[in-house]
Amino acid sequence: MRIGFNFLASGFTTPAGQSETNLDDFLTFAAQYGASDVVLQSYNTFGAVPGTERWEFEDLLKLRMQVESHGLHLEALENVPTAFYDHIMLGGPKRDEQIENMIHTVRSIARAGIPIFGYNWMPSNVWRTSFHTLNRGGSKVSSYDHHEHMNAPFTHGREFTEEEMWCNLEHWIKIITPIAEEEGIRLGVHPPDPPVKSVGGIPRLLTGFEEYKRLIEIVDSPSNAIEFCQGTFSEMEDAADGGIYDMVRYFGERGKILYVHFRNVSNPGEPFQEEFINTGHVNMYKMIKVYQEVGFPGVLVNDHVPNTIGDSQWGHQGRAYANGYIQALMDVVAEETAAEAEAEAKSSPDVSAAAGSSSDIYGPDATVSRGIPLGESSHEPKRSIFAPPGPAMIKTPNPAMLPEGETDAQTN
Amino acid sequence: MSMRIGMGRNSASDAQAMRFMAQLGIQDVVLNTPPVPVKNGKWELVDIIALKNRVEEFDLKLTAIENTQIDMRNDLITGGPKFDEQLENMVETIKNIGRAGIPMYTMSWRYPRYYRTGHVDIGNGAMGTAYDSEVEHWPDVLDFEMTLESAWECLETWVRTITSVAEEYGVRIGLHPVDPPMPVVAGVPQLLHNFEGYKRLIEIVDSPANGILLCQGSFSQMAGADKDSGPSIYEMIEYFVKRKKVLYVHFRNVSGTVPKFHETFINTGYVDMYKAMRIYAENGFDGFFMDDHVPHTVGDTDYGHRAKAYANGYIQALIETTTNTSLHGAH
Numbered sequence: 001m002r003i004g005f006n007f008l009a010s011g012f013t014t015p016a017g018q019s020e021t022n023l024d025d026f027l028t029f030a031a032q033y034g035a036s037d038v039v040l041q042s043y044n045t046f047g048a049v050p051g052t053e054r055w056e057f058e059d060l061l062k063l064r065m066q067v068e069s070h071g072l073h074l075e076a077l078e079n080v081p082t083a084f085y086d087h088i089m090l091g092g093p094k095r096d097e098q099i100e101n102m103i104h105t106v107r108s109i110a111r112a113g114i115p116i117f118g119y120n121w122m123p124s125n126v127w128r129t130s131f132h133t134l135n136r137g138g139s140k141v142s143s144y145d146h147h148e149h150m151n152a153p154f155t156h157g158r159e160f161t162e163e164e165m166w167c168n169l170e171h172w173i174k175i176i177t178p179i180a181e182e183e184g185i186r187l188g189v190h191p192p193d194p195p196v197k198s199v200g201g202i203p204r205l206l207t208g209f210e211e212y213k214r215l216i217e218i219v220d221s222p223s224n225a226i227e228f229c230q231g232t233f234s235e236m237e238d239a240a241d242g243g244i245y246d247m248v249r250y251f252g253e254r255g256k257i258l259y260v261h262f263r264n265v266s267n268p269g270e271p272f273q274e275e276f277i278n279t280g281h282v283n284m285y286k287m288i289k290v291y292q293e294v295g296f297p298g299v300l301v302n303d304h305v306p307n308t309i310g311d312s313q314w315g316h317q318g319r320a321y322a323n324g325y326i327q328a329l330m331d332v333v334a335e336e337t338a339a340e341a342e343a344e345a346k347s348s349p350d351v352s353a354a355a356g357s358s359s360d361i362y363g364p365d366a367t368v369s370r371g372i373p374l375g376e377s378s379h380e381p382k383r384s385i386f387a388p389p390g391p392a393m394i395k396t397p398n399p400a401m402l403p404e405g406e407t408d409a410q411t412n
Numbered sequence: 413m414s415m416r417i418g419m420g421r422n423s424a425s426d427a428q429a430m431r432f433m434a435q436l437g438i439q440d441v442v443l444n445t446p447p448v449p450v451k452n453g454k455w456e457l458v459d460i461i462a463l464k465n466r467v468e469e470f471d472l473k474l475t476a477i478e479n480t481q482i483d484m485r486n487d488l489i490t491g492g493p494k495f496d497e498q499l500e501n502m503v504e505t506i507k508n509i510g511r512a513g514i515p516m517y518t519m520s521w522r523y524p525r526y527y528r529t530g531h532v533d534i535g536n537g538a539m540g541t542a543y544d545s546e547v548e549h550w551p552d553v554l555d556f557e558m559t560l561e562s563a564w565e566c567l568e569t570w571v572r573t574i575t576s577v578a579e580e581y582g583v584r585i586g587l588h589p590v591d592p593p594m595p596v597v598a599g600v601p602q603l604l605h606n607f608e609g610y611k612r613l614i615e616i617v618d619s620p621a622n623g624i625l626l627c628q629g630s631f632s633q634m635a636g637a638d639k640d641s642g643p644s645i646y647e648m649i650e651y652f653v654k655r656k657k658v659l660y661v662h663f664r665n666v667s668g669t670v671p672k673f674h675e676t677f678i679n680t681g682y683v684d685m686y687k688a689m690r691i692y693a694e695n696g697f698d699g700f701f702m703d704d705h706v707p708h709t710v711g712d713t714d715y716g717h718r719a720k721a722y723a724n725g726y727i728q729a730l731i732e733t734t735t736n737t738s739l740h741g742a743h
Contacts, residue, residue, distance in 0.1 A: 025711060031536040032709045033722055034677065070536070136740075137434030137471070278728055279437070279742045285733045309431045310717060320718040321436065324725030327679055332686050332733045 001291060001330060003323065004037035004075055004259070004299040005030040008314075027070040029316060033323050037075040037299045038067055039118070039259060053084065054101035060112035075299045076116035076259055077109050078190075078227065082123065089123045090156060090202075091168045099172070103179055110183035116258050117180075118227030120190040121169055124155040124202050127194055133273050140307040143273035144194045144235075154201035162203040166214075169205065173218045180223035188227035188258040189215060194270055195236045209238040209247055216256050225256045231263035231274070231303055234282050239268035244282055245290050252294030260291070261303035262326055276306055277322045288329045292337060300326055415693060415731050417739055418660060418700035419724065420444050420478065424466040432717065433472055436724055437740050440475035440660070440700040441467050442518075450481055453501035460512040475700070476516035476660065477509055478588075478625070482525060489523045490558055490600065491566045499570065503577055510581025516659050517583050518625035521567060522590035524553045524598050532674040538707045543592045543633075545671035552599030560601045564612075567603055571616040578621035586625035586659035587613060592670055593634045606634050607643050607651075614657050624652055627662040629675070629704055632683050638669050645683055646691055653695040661692070662704035663727055677707055678723045689730040701727050 007026045030038055040063065049059050060077070067074040085102050087094040109117050133143040180187050191212075192204035206212055216224060228251065234244050251257050264280025266273045277284060291300075305318030418440035419433050425447075433441060446463055448455045460477075467474040485502055487494040509517050528541040529548050578585050590597060593605035603609045614622060626649070636642035643651070652658050665681025667674045678685060689701075706719035732739055 028536055028710050029718075032538045033718075034679070135435075136437060137431055139435040275742075276437070276740075277725070278732060278738065279740050281743055283738075283743045285729070285736075306435070308435045308721075310428050310713075316711070317432075317717045317721045321721035321725040324678070324722035324727075325729040326725075328686075328726040328729030329733065331679060332730070335684075335686055 001288075001296060001333075002036045002075075002299045003034055003327060003330065004039055004301040005033070005035045005319065005323070006039040006041055006078065006261070006301040006303065008041050023066060024070070026314075027067060027072060031070050031072055033320055034327055035072060035323070037073045037301075039076045039078050039299065039301050040067070040074065041078040052081075053098075055080065055105045055108050057108040057111050060108050060114065064112050064114055074114050076118050076227075077114050078118040080105060080119065082125065085119075085172075086123050088172050089121055089165070089168055090160065091164060095168075099175060103176065106176060106180060106185065106187070107183055110180070110185035114185070116186050116188065116227075118188045118190055118258065120192065120227075121165075121205055122190075122192050122202075124200050127199055129271075135273070135306050136276070136279065138309070139276075141274040142304070143271065145271035146194070146196050146199070147271075149199050152200045156200075156202060159201040160203055162198075162205065165203045165205050169215070170218050173215070173224055177219040177221045177224045181221055186223050186225055186258055188225040188256075190227040190229050191232040191236070193229065193232040193235065194272075195232055196270060208236050209243065209250070212247070212251065216251070216254070222255060225258050226251055227259065227261075228257040229261040229303070230282070230287070231261055231265055234265045234268065234280065235270070235272050237269045239282075243268070245286065248287065248290045249294060252291060252296050257291075257296055257298065259299045259301065260296075262300040263303040263305070263322070274304060274306065277302070277325045284325070285329055285332070288326075288333055292333045300330075302326060415697055415735055416440055416700035417724065417728050417731060418442055418475065418702035419720070420702050420704070423447055424463060424474075427470075429715065430467070430470040430472065434470045436721065437728075438472060438724075439739070440702075441472045442476045442478050442660070442702060443467070443474065444478040445481060446477065448480075450484060453484060453497060455480065455505045455508055457508040457511050460508050460514070464512050464514060474514055476518055477514055478518045479520060480505060482523070485519070486523050488570060489521060489563075489566060490554060491562050492556065495566065499573060502570075503574060506574060506578060506583055506585070507581050510578070510583040515582065515584060516586065517578075518586040518588060518659060520588040520590070521604050522588075522597070522602060523600060524550075526550045526598050527591065534674065534676055534680070534707055536710075538677070538709045540667075540675035540677075540707045541705065542674035543670070543672065545592075545594065550598040554599055558601060560603075563601045563603055567613070568616050571613070571622055575617040575619045575622045579619060584621050584623050584659055586623040588625040588627050588662075589630040589634070591627065591630040591633065592673075593630055594670055606636075607648055610648075610652065614652070614655065620656060622657075623659045624657045625660065625662070626652060626658045627664075627704065628683070628688065629662055629664040629666055632666050632681070633669050633673050635670055638682055646687060649688060649691045650695055653692055653697045656696075658692075658697060658699060660699045661701045663688075663701040664704040664706075664723070675705060675707065678703070678726045685726075686730055686734070689734045693734045701731065703727060 049055050064074045085098050087098045106117060127149060128142045129145045129148045131142045132140045135141045191206050195207040196204055197207060198204060206215060233239060233247055264275045264277050264282050266275050267281050302319050302322035305315045305322050308318050311317045416439040419438045420442040421429055422444050423446045424430060424443060448459045448463060464474045485498055488498040488502060506517055528543050530542045531539045532542045534540040574585060587604060589604045590602040595602055595605055631637060631648055632645045637645040665676050665678050665683050667676055667681055703720050703723035706716045706723050709719050712718045728739055
């Protein structure tokens with residue numbers, strides 16, 4: 001398992017219309033905070049990758065090179081603008097044209113050396129009732145209450161049926177999966193957030209355990225998989241009574257989890273609100289052990305976080321907190337796994353001590369990941385691989401006297 | 413028994429910083445050298461109560477005061493001309509801390525406050541502070557003679573005087589090591605730079621009020637702390653936690669020990685923090701952990717909000733996994 005950050009490739013625009021930061025700043029942040037990987041979200045991108053109908057190989061390659069110049073790996077590209085494939089999702093008149101363009105885009109992503117493309121099946125995107133629900137200490141989180149949206153006007157002119165939406169999804173999966181296989185790229189579908197049956201006339205489709213089983217059975221291929229937003233899965237009614245752990249185990253065992261949005265929410269079902277990583281209903285320690293048990297070899301990224309005071313719009317400090325939490329969980333399971341493997345090797349000397357139950361469903365590279373290999377803890381200083389060889393002492397002209405407050409962070 | 417999460421700050425005046433702690437779910441607040449007015453060489457009860465009330469405005473709990481202004485106690489440490497006066501004033505100050513209902517007072521038993529010799533890029537432009545005795549050129553600071561014996565005499569007088577007062581007023585005292593943990597700093601002999609020094613400290617008076625602020629960073633920097641024969645950092649933690657001497661912990665990591673080391677991210681130093689956390693838990697530690705001088709990362713505030721949040725998240729996860737309980741009553 002490895003650690004990643006997910007960014008909007010185009011950064012953010014402040015209310016004053018200024019760019020809050022740029023991709024290089026994001027990447028520096030990710031590298032400093034211990035990530036080996038990044039996932040770039042170009043959701044309705046504002047021009048980070050040019051193209052109004054499809055994306056080109058050269059632009060995506062440039063994006064990957066930019067990521068790699070920071071010593072990071074671009075593990076996945078997440079989302080294309082909804083307008084690239086809304087007719088595919090809804091069976092509109094431009095469906096075939098969009099399919100041609102999407103095939104082109106998927107080939108471009110693959111040829112640019114990006115191994116995963118995550119997308120969603122939400123023509124009307126993510127819904128929230130509020131982005132300012134008060135949480136601990138006055139922090140703010142987003143929340144959803146379906147009662148507020150039951151009578152929402154049709155977002156796409158009429159009420160669509162589940163049957164036709166499934167039909168459209170199946171059509172797409174059957175076409176794109178062999179192409180993805182051929183190009184050596186894996187595709188995964190993000191669940192509809194919130195995972196309610198229907199809103200604004202659009203069935204949300206992938207709203208539970210059974211629906212996801214149906215998705216992966218459309219075509220049995222490593223290229224027909226899941227962008228596992230654990231946050232959204234935790235919002236499902238099926239997440240109740242330990243269901244969230246069962247879903248991770250089920251799809252993890254089958255190698256269907258491409259990468260994980262590792263965040264937490266208040267409760268299964270709605271209404272719900274988002275939570276700090278360790279204040280939601282999911283026990284993240286128990287959860288990460290499930291990923292480890294099923295041999296998940298991929299990337300966990302932190303995802304939306306509560307807005308804490310003084311934080312940036314994207315949430316640098318909130319994400320630093322979440323990532324510190326995730327890093328510790330990884331270190332803990334890595335050490336536990338190594339200890340168990342050692343104990344096992346002692347009790348049965350014939351078994352060549354394998355770390356954990358890594359499975360071959362992910363292929364031979366599964367345990368040879370770029371980040372922290374399974375069974376190794378991050379306290380073996382990993383950041384140094386990106387640092388110039390041999391840290392150079394910088395001599396200061398004057399003795400560093402300790403200011404008032406001698407042991408606090410002010411001493412930097 | 414419980415292990416909790418804490419955070420430190422230099423004053424309670426910045427509402428944003430206090431809210432930040434409340435939002436992260438901090439259970440114990442430490443104020444380090446807060447700007448309480450020094451009146452006739454001591455802190456008055458009314459000023460300390462005002463400080464405590466300020467912290468409580470944010471639904472936070474002020475568990476410890478860490479350090480008073482250095483000129484309230486420099487001669488106490490070195491045996492300078494104002495030794496008796498400072499001793500008397502510190503006794504009064506600690507009585508007032510107890511009267512205000514603050515259960516801990518901790519301080520660094522060191523003078524002068526020389527600290528580091530530079531910075532090191534610890535990856536991608538993140539900077540950690542560094543110490544190297546070879547480039548250190550700190551001048552001697554004392555204009556009177558001080559020996560190891562006279563230094564111990566000061567510390568012993570302090571501990572014998574303050575411990576019974578602290579017991580009576582319901583305050584636990586904890587001493588922080590000298591950092592860098594060198595036997596002599598700027599010509600001044602240092603006492604709390606190794607395991608032996610700390611063993612001697614806690615044996616001066618056997619009382620819960622004679623304790624340790626276990627700056628795990630400084631202990632990790634002590635000569636030999638990185639070796640099994642050390643004693644190792646893990647053995648030192650076990651020794652003092654078993655004896656119930658540890659009030660709370662500065663939970664940070666470093667690259668190595670004196671004479672040359674630099675600070676690192678919490679998970680990139682030589683100390684296995686999960687192993688350390690298990691030792692606290694297994695030996696019945698009933699206190700809190702706080703992040704401490706975090707690296708400066710590009711784009712962060714001077715206070716280090718991002719880096720502190722990162723370290724704090726790491727610590728919260730270690731506490732929760734080690735104790736297998738939620739710090740915040742979730743799930």
